[in-house]
Amino acid sequence: MCDTCGCSHSKISLTVKAPGAKSIHDHYHSPQKKIEIQEDVLSKNNLLAQENRRFLKNKNIRTFNLVSSPGSGKTTLLEKTIIALKKNLSIAVIEGDQQTFRDAERIEATGVPAVQINTGTGCHLDAEMIARALQSLPLQDNSLLFIENVGNLVCPAMFDLGEDAKIVIISVTEGDDKPLKYPGMFHAADICVITKTDLSPYVDFEIAACKENALAVNPRLKFFILSAKTGEGMGEWLDWLSHR
Amino acid sequence: MSLAMNIVEIATQNGLAENAGKINMVELEIGSLAGVMVEALTFCFEAATKGTLAEGAALQINDVQAKAKCTKCGTLFFIQSHFDDCPDCGNPAAEIIQGMDLKIISITVDE
Numbered sequence: 001m002c003d004t005c006g007c008s009h010s011k012i013s014l015t016v017k018a019p020g021a022k023s024i025h026d027h028y029h030s031p032q033k034k035i036e037i038q039e040d041v042l043s044k045n046n047l048l049a050q051e052n053r054r055f056l057k058n059k060n061i062r063t064f065n066l067v068s069s070p071g072s073g074k075t076t077l078l079e080k081t082i083i084a085l086k087k088n089l090s091i092a093v094i095e096g097d098q099q100t101f102r103d104a105e106r107i108e109a110t111g112v113p114a115v116q117i118n119t120g121t122g123c124h125l126d127a128e129m130i131a132r133a134l135q136s137l138p139l140q141d142n143s144l145l146f147i148e149n150v151g152n153l154v155c156p157a158m159f160d161l162g163e164d165a166k167i168v169i170i171s172v173t174e175g176d177d178k179p180l181k182y183p184g185m186f187h188a189a190d191i192c193v194i195t196k197t198d199l200s201p202y203v204d205f206e207i208a209a210c211k212e213n214a215l216a217v218n219p220r221l222k223f224f225i226l227s228a229k230t231g232e233g234m235g236e237w238l239d240w241l242s243h244r
Numbered sequence: 245m246s247l248a249m250n251i252v253e254i255a256t257q258n259g260l261a262e263n264a265g266k267i268n269m270v271e272l273e274i275g276s277l278a279g280v281m282v283e284a285l286t287f288c289f290e291a292a293t294k295g296t297l298a299e300g301a302a303l304q305i306n307d308v309q310a311k312a313k314c315t316k317c318g319t320l321f322f323i324q325s326h327f328d329d330c331p332d333c334g335n336p337a338a339e340i341i342q343g344m345d346l347k348i349i350s351i352t353v354d355e
Binding site: 030031032033034035036037038039040041042043044045121122124126154155157158180183184186187213215216217218219 | 245246247250251253254255258259262264265268272277278279315325326327336337340345346347348349350351352353354355
């Protein structure tokens with residue numbers, strides 16, 4: 001590395017200095033060429049997501065990408081949703097987690113096929129992982145597919161998986177200002193589910209404030225407010241899913 | 245890290261297509277609402293270039309300030325966050341039209 005200009009030079013180095021003059025920085029630089037690219041960094045992911053979308057659409061499979069912070073109750077909501085809908089609908093699940101098969105095992109216990117993707121140190125699912133998971137899932141035409149993303153309110157917002165809708169889940173045990181703190185996710189989502197409402201009497205979470213904050217970030221958001229544990233508010237959610 | 249790996253992949257593919265000996269610089273455009281932490285990306289970029297054509301390459305980052313269009317009065321304005329109100333009519337709903345992208349603009353290579 002050249003100390004003067006910071007360039008990298010492995011070839012000839014030449015210093016030209018006229019008598020009495022100050023040192024002139026001059027040495028060999030390999031000819032440089034600028035190549036224009038103008039490409040979205042996520043273009044490969046987006047292309048694969050489009051392929052996933054086309055594949056799922058051809059089979060008329062409605063796909064929902066569930067995103068939230070860890071511990072919001074995504075898996076419990078899924079279990080209860082599956083138990084309520086599986087009589088009339090074919091359902092499959094893609095589970096994303098950094099480690100363990102626990103969530104996929106919980107989903108399989110409800111009697112629907114599930115495939116687990118362990119991302120290791122990765123903090124989100126991407127379209128390529130979904131493409132691979134789709135190959136190993138027994139998928140029925142005219143069915144529902146849920147993708148439970150890694151618990152993380154930041155990175156999953158950036159990655160299109162080929163889903164019909166991103167559903168962001170926030171429980172009342174979190175802060176009602178979360179939409180303002182993690183606006184990227186609430187902006188990217190189509191649906192917002194506020195869960196664990198059975199705990200509302202014990203926490204300071206204001207549902208109205210949370211909705212207002214989320215709408216400030218994304219005025220198009222549609223809300224479902226429910227408790228998967230007691231079943232309160234589940235009817236509207238199940239109805240919406242059945243008619244998608 | 246996966247963003248950095250995508251950047252290196254795109255850069256090296258383009259470099260190889262041009263028979264470049266070495267990639268010296270990668271120029272990016274990052275929107276202020278793209279959700280990218282520049283420090284983290286720079287750190288990961290260096291790691292992701294190891295053993296590739298782009299090893300040792302510098303990152304040039306051009307910031308793009310996010311811009312929105314008011315859904316009510318149509319005013320165009322720069323925004324700091326997803327929930328800035330329209331400065332003209334105070335309407336809270338605005339469509340973000342710039343500043344969500346992360347793009348690789350060019351690479352500079354040894355000929």
